Amino acid sequence: MNSPLLSVDNLSVSFGDNTVVHDLSFSVNPGECVAIVGESGSGKSVTARSLLGLAGARSRVSASTLSLNGRDLSTASDRDWRRIRGSQVGLVLQDALVSLDPLRPIGREIGDALRLHGGLSALAAQTRVLEVLSQVGMPYPERAVSQRSGDLSGGLRQRALIAAALALHPPLLIADEPTTALDVTIQARILDLLAEIKANGTGILLISHDLAVVSAVADRVLVMKDGRIVESGDTRTLLNHPREEYTQRLIAAVPTDKPRGTQLVPGAPAVRTPPTLRTTDAITPVLEARSLVKTFPAPGGRFRAVNGVSFDLARGETLGLVGESGSGKTTVARLVLALSTPDEGSVLLDDRPFSELRERDRRPLRRRIGAIYQDSLSSFDPRMSVRRILTDALDTAPADDRSSVAELLDSVGLAQSVASTRPLLLSGGQRQRVSIARALAARPELIVCDEPVSALDVTVQAQVLDLLDRLQAERGLSYLFISHDLGVVRHMSDRIAVMKDGRIVETGNATDVFDNPQHPYTARLVADAPRLASHSA
Amino acid sequence: MSELDLRTAAASATHVRRVRLSVGEVLASLFVLFLVVATIAPGVLSSIDPNAISAKEAFESPSTDHWFGTDESGRDIYSRVVAGTSTSLLIGISATAIGLTLGLILGVLAGFGGRALDFTVNRVIEVLFAFPGLLLALLVIVIAGPGPVTATIAVGLSTAPGYARIIRGQLISIRSSGYVEAARVLGHGRWRVLTRHILPNALAPLVVLATLGVGQAVVWAAALSYLGLGAQPPAAEWGAMLSAGRTYIGTAWWLTVFPGLMIVLTTIATTVLGRSLTRRTAANA
Known part of the structure; x- marks a missing residue:
C-alpha cells in the first residue's frame, strides 16, 4: 500500500482547560473514504477544522504527527494554511446557503479560488469551472455559472459547493455533514457523487452523526464519543460486529428497515404491539380531510401548494405523511391545525366540521388536536420557563x-x-420532550407531528420516536406524522400517504407501501432512505 | 447523555443570578441616585435657598462656601443645579412617557389594525420622521406657545414616531411567531394570547429604549429652555441656567460649566444603564 495521504497521530485540541479532542490517530489513503461518526458535541467537527488550521482563535492544537501528502502540517503558519486550503484540502460544509456568497454567481465563486491559488488565466479558469461543475453532475453548467446560490435548490447548491471544493484538484476532501440539510433522494445523489469522487482517487474524510449515511460510501469508520475514538474498523465489520456498546446504540438508532413497534434504543422493554391493520372502514375516523386545496399567490397566477388532498385517521392510528420539501406536507399540517383556511374542501373532527367553524366556535375544540413542531425552540415563548409553558397549556x-x-x-x-x-438552555432532544409534554397537557386525541425529529441526531431521534410510540400505546393517541424521511415514517406509521407536488400519489399500509411501492416516486423514496450498508448488501 | 444534560442545565438555571456591576455601572447608578434624591428631597443635598439673592456674593468662584460658585445675583449655583434636577428630570421622564404612549397607540394601530390602518399610520409616522426631532418640537412650541409643559409635550411628540416604528415591527414579528401559533393551536383566546405573549414580548425591549430615551429627552428639554422656549427664568432649570450664564462665559465659567456638566452626566448615566440593561436582557433571552 502507498503511504497514506493524511496521517494524524495523537491529535489533541483544547479550548482553555477544556480538551475536546483527545489523542486522535487515523489516516486516509488516496481514493479512500474514512468517516468520523458521532453525536453533536463529540468533537468530530473540531477535528475536521483543525485539519484545515481552522480550529478557532483560542484553540490549542497538538499532534505528534500531522502530515498531508508527506508534508508536515503541525508547524504550518497562517500563511502556509492559506496555501494548503483549497489546493491541498477541499472543504464541504453542511449548509451551502451560508457557505456560498449569496450575491455572487457560482461561476465567479469557484473561478476566484482558481485564479487565487491555481494561477490560472481568466479563460482557463472558466473552462475549469465548467469542467468541475459537470463533474459534480450539475445540470446545464453553462447556465449555472451565472446563477447565484439563492437561485439553486438545496441539492444543486450542495453540488456547487462540492465543485468549489474540487476545483483545484485537492488530493483530500473533507465533508462535514454534507447531506444533513437535504431531502433523502437528494442525499442519495450526493452520496453517489462522493463515491464517484472517491473512485477518481481523491481521499475523503466524511463527518456525520448518521451511521447509515456514511455506510453507503465509507471504507472505514471511526466512531467518536466525547473527543475520543471508541471504535474503528472497516465499514462492513463495524456494522456487522460492533464491539462497543455505543456503536451498537448508533446502529440500533437507524429507523429504516425497523418495523413498527421495534425499540430504537436498546435495553428498554418493548411497549408496542405490531401495527394495527385496518380490517374495516366502518369505524368513524377521528380526523378526516376532504379534498383540501390551498393556493398561494405566485408570479403568473396562483400556486396550488395543496391540490385535492383527502385522508382519514382512525383512533389510535398513525398516518405517515411523507414527501420532499415543497411537496405541501406542512401546508396540510397547517390546514389540519386550522392555522390557515383551505380554499376548497374541509377538515372534519369526529365527523363534525372543524375547518369551517368560526374561530370563536372552534377554539374550545382546538385542544383536541395537539401539535409538535420541527423547530420546537421557536414554538416556546422566550420569556417563559418550562413550568410556565406547561401550566399555560394545562389551562386548556x-x-x-x-x-x-x-x-x-x-x-x-x-x-x-x-x-x-x-x-x-435545554438540548434539542429535551426541547422536543417539552414540546411533547405541552401537547399532552391539553389531553388531545390527535397530535400533528411536523418533522418532529428532523433537527435531531439519530440517537436522540431514536429516543424521541420511542417516546412517541410509548405515549401512543398508553393513551390511544392518533398521530398525523409528517416527515421527509421515509425510513422514520415507515417505522412510526400504520398507514403511509406519499405526497408530491401538492397531491397524495400513493396511500396504503406502511408495510405494503414500503415493500411494494406502486408509484415510481415512492419507489425512489424507498430506495433512497438511508439504511445500513450491511442490510442492503 | 440526557441524564447528564439535565443536571447541568438545571444547575445553571437554579444558580442564583448574581448581578455583577462594572465600575461604569456603579458610577452611573450612584449619579442616578443623586438625581433621584435631588428631585425628591433637594434639602438633603443643599441647605441654601436656590433663589436667595445676595448682591455682595455675586460672581464668586467655586469655594467651600459655594461649591459651584455663585451667579450674577449671588445665587448659589450648586443649590440651583440641585433644584433644577427635578424640572429637568420631570420634563425628561414625562416627555418619554408621552412619546412611549403615543408610540404605543400608533404602533398597536399599525400592528393590529389591518392593512388600511397600517398603511395610514405608516404614512403619518413617515411624515413625523421627515422633520428632525428638534424642529418638530419647535413647531409645536410655535403653535402652543413656550413653557415647560409645552416643551414636554413637544419633546414627547417628536420621539413618538421612533417608538411607534419599533413597536409596530415587534408586534408584526411576534404575531406570526411560532409561540403565538402554538398558543392558538392550544385554543387560547385572542385576549390571552395578546396579554400573555404578544405584549410582554413586544414591550420588553422598550424598557431599555425608554431608559436611553430619558437621557435624550433631558438634552432636548434643556435645549428648548436654552432657547427660551421651555422653562423660563428665574426658574432653576439646567438649560435656562446655561442660557443665563452664557453672557459671562469668559469671566465666570462656573455659571455654564456646572449645569452643562449635569446634562452631560445625566445623558451618560442613562446611556450606560440602558446599555447594560440591553446586555443583561439579551443574555437572559
Whole structure:
C-alpha cells in the first residue's frame, strides 16, 4: 500500500482547560473514504477544522504527527494554511446557503479560488469551472455559472459547493455533514457523487452523526464519543460486529428497515404491539380531510401548494405523511391545525366540521388536536420557563382531567429540575420532550407531528420516536406524522400517504407501501432512505 | 447523555443570578441616585435657598462656601443645579412617557389594525420622521406657545414616531411567531394570547429604549429652555441656567460649566444603564 495521504497521530485540541479532542490517530489513503461518526458535541467537527488550521482563535492544537501528502502540517503558519486550503484540502460544509456568497454567481465563486491559488488565466479558469461543475453532475453548467446560490435548490447548491471544493484538484476532501440539510433522494445523489469522487482517487474524510449515511460510501469508520475514538474498523465489520456498546446504540438508532413497534434504543422493554391493520372502514375516523386545496399567490397566477388532498385517521392510528420539501406536507399540517383556511374542501373532527367553524366556535375544540413542531425552540415563548409553558397549556385541559407539571415531565422522561429552566438552555432532544409534554397537557386525541425529529441526531431521534410510540400505546393517541424521511415514517406509521407536488400519489399500509411501492416516486423514496450498508448488501 | 444534560442545565438555571456591576455601572447608578434624591428631597443635598439673592456674593468662584460658585445675583449655583434636577428630570421622564404612549397607540394601530390602518399610520409616522426631532418640537412650541409643559409635550411628540416604528415591527414579528401559533393551536383566546405573549414580548425591549430615551429627552428639554422656549427664568432649570450664564462665559465659567456638566452626566448615566440593561436582557433571552 502507498503511504497514506493524511496521517494524524495523537491529535489533541483544547479550548482553555477544556480538551475536546483527545489523542486522535487515523489516516486516509488516496481514493479512500474514512468517516468520523458521532453525536453533536463529540468533537468530530473540531477535528475536521483543525485539519484545515481552522480550529478557532483560542484553540490549542497538538499532534505528534500531522502530515498531508508527506508534508508536515503541525508547524504550518497562517500563511502556509492559506496555501494548503483549497489546493491541498477541499472543504464541504453542511449548509451551502451560508457557505456560498449569496450575491455572487457560482461561476465567479469557484473561478476566484482558481485564479487565487491555481494561477490560472481568466479563460482557463472558466473552462475549469465548467469542467468541475459537470463533474459534480450539475445540470446545464453553462447556465449555472451565472446563477447565484439563492437561485439553486438545496441539492444543486450542495453540488456547487462540492465543485468549489474540487476545483483545484485537492488530493483530500473533507465533508462535514454534507447531506444533513437535504431531502433523502437528494442525499442519495450526493452520496453517489462522493463515491464517484472517491473512485477518481481523491481521499475523503466524511463527518456525520448518521451511521447509515456514511455506510453507503465509507471504507472505514471511526466512531467518536466525547473527543475520543471508541471504535474503528472497516465499514462492513463495524456494522456487522460492533464491539462497543455505543456503536451498537448508533446502529440500533437507524429507523429504516425497523418495523413498527421495534425499540430504537436498546435495553428498554418493548411497549408496542405490531401495527394495527385496518380490517374495516366502518369505524368513524377521528380526523378526516376532504379534498383540501390551498393556493398561494405566485408570479403568473396562483400556486396550488395543496391540490385535492383527502385522508382519514382512525383512533389510535398513525398516518405517515411523507414527501420532499415543497411537496405541501406542512401546508396540510397547517390546514389540519386550522392555522390557515383551505380554499376548497374541509377538515372534519369526529365527523363534525372543524375547518369551517368560526374561530370563536372552534377554539374550545382546538385542544383536541395537539401539535409538535420541527423547530420546537421557536414554538416556546422566550420569556417563559418550562413550568410556565406547561401550566399555560394545562389551562386548556378539561377541568376534571388535568395532570400536574410534575406528571407531564415524568411522562416524557424529563427530570423535575427542568421545570425551572428556560427552553433555550435545554438540548434539542429535551426541547422536543417539552414540546411533547405541552401537547399532552391539553389531553388531545390527535397530535400533528411536523418533522418532529428532523433537527435531531439519530440517537436522540431514536429516543424521541420511542417516546412517541410509548405515549401512543398508553393513551390511544392518533398521530398525523409528517416527515421527509421515509425510513422514520415507515417505522412510526400504520398507514403511509406519499405526497408530491401538492397531491397524495400513493396511500396504503406502511408495510405494503414500503415493500411494494406502486408509484415510481415512492419507489425512489424507498430506495433512497438511508439504511445500513450491511442490510442492503 | 440526557441524564447528564439535565443536571447541568438545571444547575445553571437554579444558580442564583448574581448581578455583577462594572465600575461604569456603579458610577452611573450612584449619579442616578443623586438625581433621584435631588428631585425628591433637594434639602438633603443643599441647605441654601436656590433663589436667595445676595448682591455682595455675586460672581464668586467655586469655594467651600459655594461649591459651584455663585451667579450674577449671588445665587448659589450648586443649590440651583440641585433644584433644577427635578424640572429637568420631570420634563425628561414625562416627555418619554408621552412619546412611549403615543408610540404605543400608533404602533398597536399599525400592528393590529389591518392593512388600511397600517398603511395610514405608516404614512403619518413617515411624515413625523421627515422633520428632525428638534424642529418638530419647535413647531409645536410655535403653535402652543413656550413653557415647560409645552416643551414636554413637544419633546414627547417628536420621539413618538421612533417608538411607534419599533413597536409596530415587534408586534408584526411576534404575531406570526411560532409561540403565538402554538398558543392558538392550544385554543387560547385572542385576549390571552395578546396579554400573555404578544405584549410582554413586544414591550420588553422598550424598557431599555425608554431608559436611553430619558437621557435624550433631558438634552432636548434643556435645549428648548436654552432657547427660551421651555422653562423660563428665574426658574432653576439646567438649560435656562446655561442660557443665563452664557453672557459671562469668559469671566465666570462656573455659571455654564456646572449645569452643562449635569446634562452631560445625566445623558451618560442613562446611556450606560440602558446599555447594560440591553446586555443583561439579551443574555437572559
